[in-house]
Amino acid sequence: MKRVGIAYLIQESNTFSPLATSLDDFGITLGAEAVERWQGTRTEIGGFIDALVQPEIETVPLFAGWAITKGRILRSEFERMKKIARTTARTAGPLDGLLVALHGATCAEGVDDATGALLACLREALGPQLPLILTLDLHANLTRRICALADAVIGYRTYPHIDMHETGTAAARMLLGILGSEPKPRTVFRKLPMVVPAENMQTAQGPMAEVWRRGEETRPAAVQSFSVFGVQAWLDIEEMGCAVAAVTVGAEAEAREFCETVARRFEELRHAFDVGLLAPETAIREALATDGAPVVISESSDSPTAGSPGDSAEMLAALAEYAPDANAVLWLRDEKAVEQARVAGVGAHIRVQLGGLHDKVNRRRIEVEAGVLRLSDGRFTIRGSQYTGLETTMGPAAVLQVGKVTVLVSSESANNIDPELYRSQGIEPRDYKIVIVKSATAFRAEYGPFAAKMLVVDTPGVSSANLRSMPYRCVPLDYLP
Numbered sequence: 001m002k003r004v005g006i007a008y009l010i011q012e013s014n015t016f017s018p019l020a021t022s023l024d025d026f027g028i029t030l031g032a033e034a035v036e037r038w039q040g041t042r043t044e045i046g047g048f049i050d051a052l053v054q055p056e057i058e059t060v061p062l063f064a065g066w067a068i069t070k071g072r073i074l075r076s077e078f079e080r081m082k083k084i085a086r087t088t089a090r091t092a093g094p095l096d097g098l099l100v101a102l103h104g105a106t107c108a109e110g111v112d113d114a115t116g117a118l119l120a121c122l123r124e125a126l127g128p129q130l131p132l133i134l135t136l137d138l139h140a141n142l143t144r145r146i147c148a149l150a151d152a153v154i155g156y157r158t159y160p161h162i163d164m165h166e167t168g169t170a171a172a173r174m175l176l177g178i179l180g181s182e183p184k185p186r187t188v189f190r191k192l193p194m195v196v197p198a199e200n201m202q203t204a205q206g207p208m209a210e211v212w213r214r215g216e217e218t219r220p221a222a223v224q225s226f227s228v229f230g231v232q233a234w235l236d237i238e239e240m241g242c243a244v245a246a247v248t249v250g251a252e253a254e255a256r257e258f259c260e261t262v263a264r265r266f267e268e269l270r271h272a273f274d275v276g277l278l279a280p281e282t283a284i285r286e287a288l289a290t291d292g293a294p295v296v297i298s299e300s301s302d303s304p305t306a307g308s309p310g311d312s313a314e315m316l317a318a319l320a321e322y323a324p325d326a327n328a329v330l331w332l333r334d335e336k337a338v339e340q341a342r343v344a345g346v347g348a349h350i351r352v353q354l355g356g357l358h359d360k361v362n363r364r365r366i367e368v369e370a371g372v373l374r375l376s377d378g379r380f381t382i383r384g385s386q387y388t389g390l391e392t393t394m395g396p397a398a399v400l401q402v403g404k405v406t407v408l409v410s411s412e413s414a415n416n417i418d419p420e421l422y423r424s425q426g427i428e429p430r431d432y433k434i435v436i437v438k439s440a441t442a443f444r445a446e447y448g449p450f451a452a453k454m455l456v457v458d459t460p461g462v463s464s465a466n467l468r469s470m471p472y473r474c475v476p477l478d479y480l481p
């Protein structure tokens with residue numbers, strides 16, 4: 001019997017975000033509870049669990065947790081997290097291998113590379129020889145430390161990330177091969193002195209698809225797997241930049257040369273990642289001039305999955321100004337407004353302030369007349385192709401009607417990429433001319449099949465695609481588009 005440990009801890013940091021991350025944000029489960037919580041989900045750990053159902057293999061769950069993007073993890077909370085990693089690894093009993101899924105762009109206070117720090121805790125407890133396969137998000141910031149501590153590093157192949165489960169499965173297969181006496185691989189990589197916005201990083205078409213194609217065309221047989229890391233751009237940290245990585249057994253020079261080839265293509269295409277952002281007025285006018293519905297307008301500078309509070313009411317103000325007769329729907333976070341709606345009750349009319357509750361630099365508060373249509377606890381289950389089956393919450397929520405605009409207000413930041421955000425609250429996006437979402441790209445996988453058009457607007461915010469507008473201090477300016 002071989003015993004395989006599994007661990008899963010995912011958060012993408014945004015170091016510009018005004019929201020600090022605590023341990024509670026991860027909803028960490030330990031041991032058997034971790035399997036109960038994550039089994040059957042289309043995530044990396046879901047893939048680990050499924051692929052390890054094999055004769056002669058025992059799955060040993062250590063810990064699992066997921067947190068929405070925010071600012072750095074608080075220093076004391078990160079110490080507790082490291083302790084969980086060390087303790088669960090130490091008390092797991094003898095292991096033959098370890099599968100770890102981390103995001104790769106996670107930062108704590110005083111720790112730019114939290115991924116490397118967590119791996120170091122696991123290694124400290126389990127020793128340097130234990131076969132360890134690591135999966136990372138395509139937006140990971142790959143570091144020397146990560147590649148030194150993991151035997152193999154495997155990133156997602158897709159953006160929007162519809163292959164989390166497959167990535168977990170690939171890692172598990174690689175580990176099972178090693179346990180069946182195949183040699184342990186190593187990971188080599190090449191960093192690129194650049195960061196690019198996420199909006200044009202889709203892997204189905206566009207420049208990122210080109211970069212992957214170059215990799216697939218030139219991959220030598222000695223490279224078992226390779227990954228292209230587009231890196232999350234809103235990290236003002238050391239050792240920052242995109243990367244290409246390759247996993248190989250014994251052909252490191254060849255694998256390095258391969259990384260170089262793919263990296264060169266990535267660099268050649270860097271300006272193809274520039275984003276055509278529209279002013280809110282322009283986007284709304286284009287939506288109104290479009291046949292069919294809905295037109296989905298993304299305010300990516302306020303994307304909760306990219307670390308923004310989600311408290312922008314800018315598009316509500318813009319809709320009132322440029323499209324007062326169009327029916328539209330938008331979501332924003334405003335716990336004060338939810339509380340006011342809750343006290344007033346369904347059917348009440350209230351004067352309420354919306355927006356700018358957390359990001360006081362980029363946002364303003366606006367006052368509107370609103371009817372309270374509905375109140376709920378905000379729990380919902382993701383049904384689209386990413387994080388499928390994950391039960392999540394937007395916190396207590398209220399549906400308000402502001403003129404022709406239906407406004408879903410929630411008390412917490414929420415996954416904004418899945419229409420279930422709206423549907424769970426009785427709102428069908430197909431019934432609207434304009435649907436506002438707050439997501440860089442991931443929304444395209446879910447809204448694309450029924451949207452008449454998808455546009456991205458330029459408003460200031462901590463996840464703006466306009467990277468030159470961000471206050472970078474560590475990242476050299478010539479890394480930026």
Ligand SMILES: [Zn+2]
Pocket residue numbers: 137138139161
């Ligand atoms: Zn990502």
